[in-house]
Amino acid sequence: MTPPTLAKIALLLLASPLALAQNADRKLQSAALNGKQLEITTSDGKYVIKPYSSRIMETTFIPRGERHDAASHAVVLAPDQEPATLRDEGGALQYGTAGITVTVTKSPFRIAYAYKGAPLVAEKLGHHKKDGAEVIDFELDKDEALYGAGARAVGFNRRGKRFTLYNKAHYGYEERSELLNFTLPVAMSSKMYALHFDNAAIGHLDFDSGKNNTLAYETISGRKTYQVIAGDSWEDVVGGYTSLTGRQPLPPRWAFGNFASRFGYHTEREARDVVNKFIAEKMPLDAIVFDLYWFGKEVKGTMGNLAFDKDNFPDPKKMIADFNAQGVKTVLITEPFVLTTSGKWQEAVDKRALATDAAGKPATYDFFFGNTGLVDVYSQTGKDWFWDIYKNLRKDYGVAGWWGDLGEPEVHPSSVRHATGTADQVHNTYGHDWARLIHEGYRKDFPNERPFILMRAGYSGSQRFGLIPWSGDVNRSWGGLQSQPEIAVQMGMQGIGYMHSDLGGFAGEMLDDELYTRWLQYGVFQPVFRPHAQEAVASEPVFREEATKALARESIRLRYSLLPYNYTLGFDNNQQGLPLMRPVLYEEPKNEKVRGHVSSYLWGREFLVAPITEPGARRKEVYLPATSAWFDFHTGRRYEGGITTVVPVTLDHIPVFVRAGAFIPMVKPVQSTSQYNTRSLDLHYYHDASVTAGGGKLYDDDGATPEAFEKGQYELVRFASALQGKELSITINSEVGKQYQRPERGVALIVHNVAAKPARVQVEGRAVKFGWDAKTRLLSVPVAATKRAVSTVVITLQ
Template sequence: MNRIVTSLFLVFLYCFQVEAQQTEFKSFEQQNEYSFLLETNTGFYQFEFINRESLQVSFLAEATEKLPMSHAVEIAESKVSIEPKISKKTIQFSTYGIGVEIQKQPFEIRYTYKGEELLQHKNGFSAEAVKVDFKIDENEIIMGGGARALGMNRRGHQLPLYNRAHYGYETRSEQMNFTLPIVFSSKKYLLHFDNPTTGNLDLDSQFNNTITYQASSGAKRFQLIAAENWENILQNYTTLTGKQPLPARWTLGNFASRFGYHSQEETEMTVAKFKKEQIPLDAVILDLYWFGKEVMGTMGNLEFEKDSFPNPERMMRGLKNKGIKTVLITEPFMLKTSNRWEEALQNDVLVKDSTGQAATYDFFFGNTALIDVFDPKAKNWFWNIYKKLKAQGATGWWGDLGEPEVHPEHLIHYGNKKANEVHNIYGTEWAKIIFNNYQNEFPKERPFILMRAGYSGAQKYAMMPWSGDVNRTWGGFQSQPEISLQMGMQGLGYMHSDLGGFAGDLLDDELYVRWLQYGVFQPIYRPHAQEDVAAEPVFRSDYAKNLAKKAIELRYQLLPYNYQLAYENSTLGLPLMRPLFIEEPNHFELYNISQTYLWGNDFLVSPVLEAEQTKKKVYFPSTNSWFDFYTNEKFAGGKYVSVATQEENIPTFVRAGAFIPLAEIHQTTEDYRFNNITFKYYFDEAVEASQRSFYNDDGKTAKSFENKAYEILHLGFEHFEAVSELQIEHEEKQNFNSDLDEIHLELINWKKRPTSVLYNGNSIPYAYENQRLIIKNIPIQKGKTQLLIRH
């Protein structure tokens, strides 16, 4: 017995010594102008300065070790030159922005921005485990970790890094389809742990001012980004992980979708009903009934069920002629009962077990195997299916269950990769197959790729993520702004929800209407639900249908504004939905707010998230005054106001000094033209000068911006004591033919009828009513024009 006790004590002592082993500084080497290697007794730290606001840190067991290639990050050659400051006690290297301070004894690593400490290693990486701890400030607010419903401040939570579906969630979900290894803080920094394997992200769950990242295997590497403002942080992060390509314009329109349309006749009837009700529509989504009459046993067929869809080519061609695109659901699971099972076996495209055979297991839909999207053979095989469907007339793709929803640990992927090594990047790799093949075979087209799971950087493969199978309740609705805002700050700016909610059969017209009104100001407008209660407004009560129609029409009126947001996302990495703290980054209270947010730069939106809610408490950012979008009432910035809610819309406000373009309403975006747009300017004497730009191209050709096939309309307004001046500059690139010839202008909050309005020196007519100055049919010329308003 004594021998056993002694042995246990020795084991405990050994474990304690390993845990308590102190890291000791050994040497320091400058590898080039921007890269440094630090040797310790536990391994090597490599610090690579990407630019003045971005730093990559890697831990190497040996100085010559090569870490696995990143699945998310691509680093261009650095143009930063660093001169280290070395003393007996410390080593410092800084870019006059982001910096590193090394204390030799006792050994410590601190990260700084402009001399101010951001965070420091508590326990650095070691040779034994993929684990690192950071010490953080007592009061800083911590966010990130992907898509979760936990509240904006996620400090105090331990977050599993394992993509998993959560059916029917409401106000709380600790684990969802995007579990990203990202932390961002109210101290204006972002940490990206560059390792896709499954693991854990502990955001101070022990309340000891520590965040911990731990992975099951893989690279010991992270990127740290810090800046004066969130716009620069986001631009730097999306430069590293990739910008979202500009989507086709039709993707910003309205979708008809449900689980699901059972036949060609039902599909065509639904689209016809939208036309009859004059509710704008741009796409119809076919759920799994397009390839099988039953839910069970048909997954993997991936070809039209001829009894239900006797002539899919004619159907999709007919829809296209009406301006309607067809989007098809696909899944990565191949059931043994599917029509393609033998084909998949013969082509060797399925994930293996330890014996080298296709691994099969039970799943809700039947006994299944999984397509190995990492295997070049499977990539080609899968793509050829998409290519054939595209030839039949399909325009967009819906990738469902791509966590993958059931992914046993014993599965072995191409390259002898274990399931947990590739689980979190499965959805991204799937989107990459479609995106890369479009670039190779259809380089002029912009693909539409709707998926619910992926990893950091998935946005560069045109992925449009959605928030999974949310419950059809007020609780499910209430978590949606938080999820979209958090994901937008982590690079995935098109995160959106099934409008109206998905799971369950709750028939609540008020909830449905409020969700669709919110949808006007979320990235993708797509009502979708289980078929027990209709998701489409054309099948709802007159009350719900009429209010939904107003919301959808507003969505189409805002198309030029929303397309500009898409352009900003594709070039700058800015999300379409933006949290209030972007506006006031030093106002810590705002880091907790998700129920009011910015839609782009100029809209302040506060959706109605409770039943029978007659008042809504809204914070108005202090940076401007704000105008009610519907009544033009003015609100001062820097305060909370209880505003009355209206049945027809949700509280929506416009920044003073903003130009808001409103287009004509069309049945589909196919009829949209960047012409005859009414620009509302929200005048405020406190805003002496204002400028906005609006991007336009043909709405469908890939890389229009890179190929100089676009136009930008620049509008500038200056206000002086005796006169106000509107400057209009039409920038038309050499490979674009514009049809823009005139616009209309409406000045809101204009207190006095002007004495005259001059266009390029000549008097033009105008109207003045209810403090609105209305000037119609203003000609647009190439180059600059001027409009003078004499007071």
């Protein structure tokens, strides 16, 4: 970066409103480069500033007399060898990379950040103490919107709120919840930057609740480290954040299917009957989830048994094997609480598996389920004891997935001690490190298998352990449904891309078939399709009345038809950190009107989804981003982008739109993903005169091997369109990993929005027969299976 550019940045920063901030008590004493990092000594401590990449900068403050804790629960990226320069401009130091520049004003001492010359954010008072808390605050522009702080339902633009950072369940919440199971110390701005506060202890994140243009992180103790992540797009910002904290492994393919789940299945006979009913009703199914009755006959007094109740489950090995033969995986609930009345209490005590009190004895306390201890996932003895239970259930019984419930932990007194700190110091990372325990156990003992880890609580970076989150015990109500898109989209922005809800709602005995239908229709376009609820009203669609059952079947079959598209979204999340559910803000980051918009969202890049969240709706107002024209997924009607339109609503589907120029790979639905393959593909292309070049892809592998892409055990099929005059060319090009055999694949190409019968269609230069429907404006072209990796279709339009 040239000196004139640095000087210009300094002037911009000093001239901006952010320059008004100062801390008169902090004096700069010296500054120097130590390798790539900048070390600054001040009158009250030391700053260490270093780049992780051109878009990620970390700042740490070490107060005088304190020792720095170098360990991060969140960060896994190694600092980059990105060229970094330091210049002394007289009144300020300029330190930075080709992307982020840090301006350190000498007097009054102040740190500010810019990205490619544009001011981002600046410390206000920097690190200081206030009302017993350790605080770092920042000066905000008066009009920037804020996102982050984990899973909440408070409105999409979260500016003006002060959030507690203490993972906590909220039973029966509806359209609003200030505090839920995932509280993440992350703030994101409409100026396209993120601030991640790299400290796990409990505290608060204040998004300008005092209306004085201040963002503040407050904590009880711990590291005084934060990272600034910037980019040219939201994809850059979230991609940078997930490169810093880790990317989500691609889940097993069956995780994209339908789950049977309730609270809960009491007996083996009951569970078998449910699976058989799904098959008899021709309703696709990939997994059955067992709540706590698998280890106890009663809700209270049995938690911690963690072994099949032999009275009600006389032959669990055969049951699980039979389910597997039917294409249905078995998922078991586990909790970190071991009751003093459970069969494993003494064993857990003897193995020193439990968190302790101040005297070093197993800490016990009462909560809803009984008198309990808590597994210490921070001690080696606790980890070993807990993992042995998982390992034996996997190895001896064939259990395929795990549900970690109550992992906030739900009740976690401050007096409890763990191997690495107090309850308050580790509370927010407990679910994170519980998921780590299972993830690392699989890598050691089942290295050729992708784990499924459903967890109710986590922390920054939990996605790298394969954690699949859900939004907790939402009420079975319209208010409960209304809060779900905000929670899921926000969590995707914060790196945890598989946030989903108990479809139909969990809490309460409300029987509302319209609500159930709308929730499942929304569920088609969220990361995990899992109806779950208290058993007083059936959560499984096979037990609903016939009309509702028929609508649920269509939703589930659509979910399975979209498997090629959805699985590819999982691949993009794994490789790039891209959320599966994305805000409209991603499309138009400079459009102030969409900064608080979440009544519709993007499912991947190509779908725009507008859930129906009110009873009796017959019309829905939908904003269609200006970046494209859009097609109604169900009717084919074309809409211009950049408009708000009112669309009619019927009970059989929710409004869904597809981007002009999109490729949507689909298959015929199967009973379970064990029958899935892409040898016969329906490839939908949404032709429009406004699109001269389009593209898309399909990712495929065996659905089970960890890191299949990195091992060369994959196929990546790229689709491309080119429109020149009246000639539309579509190319299908297969890239195959070195350890993979691509299938011979027949493709039924369906081109939408073809106004007139084409003059000619050629496949590989030879004219072929085709179908064209004047009413639907659909062109159908068969592309026969071939060993060739490339196929080209040329359509001569009228």
